[in-house]
Amino acid sequence: MSGSKRDLPDLGVGIGWRAELDLTIERMAGVDFLEVVAENVRPADLPESLRVLRARGLPVVPHGVSLGVGGAERPSADRLAHLAACAQALDSPLVSEHLAFVRGGGMEAGHLLPVPRTRWSLRVITENVRRAQDSLPVPLALENVAAIFGWPDDELTEAEFLAELVERTGVMLLIDVANLYTNQFNLGLSAVAALDTLPLEHLAYVHVAGGYEHHGIWHDTHTTAAPQAVLDVLSELCARVSPSGVLLEWDDEYPSDAALATELSRIRAAMHRVGAEIPR
């Protein structure tokens, strides 16, 4: 199922639901929507917290991490069925996944690896995405990944690749500005140039997260406050398009409720602060 931004409800500012944060999120003001890692929930037995939050009317987006649409193999019917069941159980407006290569020849990569960005792989991935869309009851959004390497025969940038994919399939975009920043930091790929290339009219929502630099490499760990540079990319994005939603990802080393609330406020401020100057 394809979709465009106008098909989506206004999601607002949200946070990734994690079991550790369930009560925190339930009592936190200013959370407009949620995202839950699809592999962490069973549609038939949703966590009580998600039921509570859904009952309050908060949209919940299942976010898959294991589908692997970027592989040579077709997406697993079971994984797709699970994503679809999550979307139905949560009455979600869309589901999201990664444009990533995760397995091949029966081997699991253990990472969300960048796909080889060639015309040939574009054809394969286009077919994978179409199959995924056909199996899902709601639109699918694909997320750009953070990488610390690129394949040697790449013909397209990630933004160009995604733009082509959107054109061919109508798939929506989940833009992770922290991943854009990571790729800029580690690979010298301009985040602004990516924003210029991406078809932002197909933007579903945005991810924001923190990380840290270690030995000259940026690690997008989702364990710290987003650096100002990441928020600057968000501002830059918001100068181009008004995203339906922006979501904070925090996956470990959880700080206090107050710190998380502050992070949501920083995101809101960045969304309204357009024209931030960031290096191209």
Added chain:
Amino acid sequence: MDLFLLILSVVLAAGAAVTARAIKREHAATRAVTRHSRLRAPGRYELAYLAGGADRVADTAVGLLANSGDIRVARGGRVHHVEGARRSREPVEETVLGTVATHSGMAAGSLRRMVARSLAVETIEQYLARTGMIPADGALARAERLGTWLGALAIASFAGAAGSVVLLVLGGERLLLLPAMLVFVGTMVTTAVGAWWNRRAGRGPLTPLGQEVLDAARRATLRGDADLPVAMALYGLDELRNPGLRAELLGVGAPASPSRRRSAYSRGGSSSGSSSSSCGAGVTSYSCAGTSSRYEGGLSSCGGGSSSCGGGGGCGGGGG
């Protein structure tokens, strides 16, 4: 024989009197220590101990830290470490923070049990004993031994009284046996009552001073008082005003999220693919963070944020 019984009754009565006086001295000595060595007004955790023992101390520390957000309680009563939580000057609170830091995600009940058995709580106990608010360990051991001896005297007196009655029936010397019987009965009754009192007096967790201090604190701080730390110390976790927190800590909340029960989906920090990174502590949810995320086979797959990967170096691949 009649004379022997009379002499025996007097000896038992004398023994009972000496023992009872010794027991009284033991109890008085416990109270006397108290009055003299009282050092300062009791703090919240000392009051908690007086109100509910080691368990209440643990409950109070866990409840207060959860209420202040220095530890995080999730559904299912799981208690999680909060990054950047403040340090505490209270040893019991430091114990809670330290335990949660190393066992993040542990059940609240287990945490409370660990804290209740901690050195910090033991130190409070020792202080209260030293200041005479609770009986010191072994302080009444001699009184207990004497109480046993008093019980034995009661039994012997009963036997003597019975023997006296038998001899009286058989026509013994009334002038000797009647006083003997009366002394036996009197000794039996007083020793039995004394043994009962001794056991009762030694059973209470607080000394009279401890009870006095506790009563005064309860008069000063009623249930629902704005002074949450003291109210929680005196009355327990019911004083927590956050209903979700209260339910989870008291173990009456909803069951844990399925994602926590399902380890296949939930790996805490992990090693990344082929390249290294050792990761620590008990994260229970699954994530796809950054450059060191992990991806496993099966439906569960990509797990563990890299946060627990020390410096993050050596983790390959990409992240979403």
